[in-house]
Amino acid sequence: MATIFTKIINREIPATIVFENDKVLAFKDINPQAPVHILVVSKKEIPTINDIKEEDKELIGEMYIAIAKIAKDFGIDKEGYRVVTNCNEYGGQEVFHIHFHLLGGKKLGAKII
Numbered sequence: 001m002a003t004i005f006t007k008i009i010n011r012e013i014p015a016t017i018v019f020e021n022d023k024v025l026a027f028k029d030i031n032p033q034a035p036v037h038i039l040v041v042s043k044k045e046i047p048t049i050n051d052i053k054e055e056d057k058e059l060i061g062e063m064y065i066a067i068a069k070i071a072k073d074f075g076i077d078k079e080g081y082r083v084v085t086n087c088n089e090y091g092g093q094e095v096f097h098i099h100f101h102l103l104g105g106k107k108l109g110a111k112i113i
């Protein structure tokens with residue numbers, strides 16, 4: 001079954017999309033934890049970090065390049081930001097479709113998300 005993020009990628013459910021290329025989609029988190037809270041999602045359905053394969057190396061690089069571009073677009077690149085990926089139960093992962101949280105727009109405290 002498609003993940004909620006695949007439904008966003010396929011435009012089956014709405015989201016505020018801020019970046020897209022052939023491998024990556026980024027949109028605003030529905031429950032923001034910071035003034036800027038963007039989810040950077042792989043179009044390929046990889047459930048968790050544990051499932052990343054050799055063949056995904058370029059994709060993961062593309063995701064970081066997208067993060068840097070989005071941070072610049074939102075004007076948070078110079079002051080700085082945080083990138084978080086949760087993995088499985090203890091990591092607090094809710095959506096099993098690999099994604100990076102891009103958090104910024106204020107000085108972030110020790111509690112990350």
Ligand code: AMP
Nearest residue numbers: 004015028029030031086092093094095
């Ligand atoms: P994680 O706990 O790392 O799996 O994070 C999942 C994130 O997805 C949470 O921060 C949610 O607020 C966010 N989220 C869930 N559904 C949606 C949605 N339909 N649109 C945007 N963000 C969502």
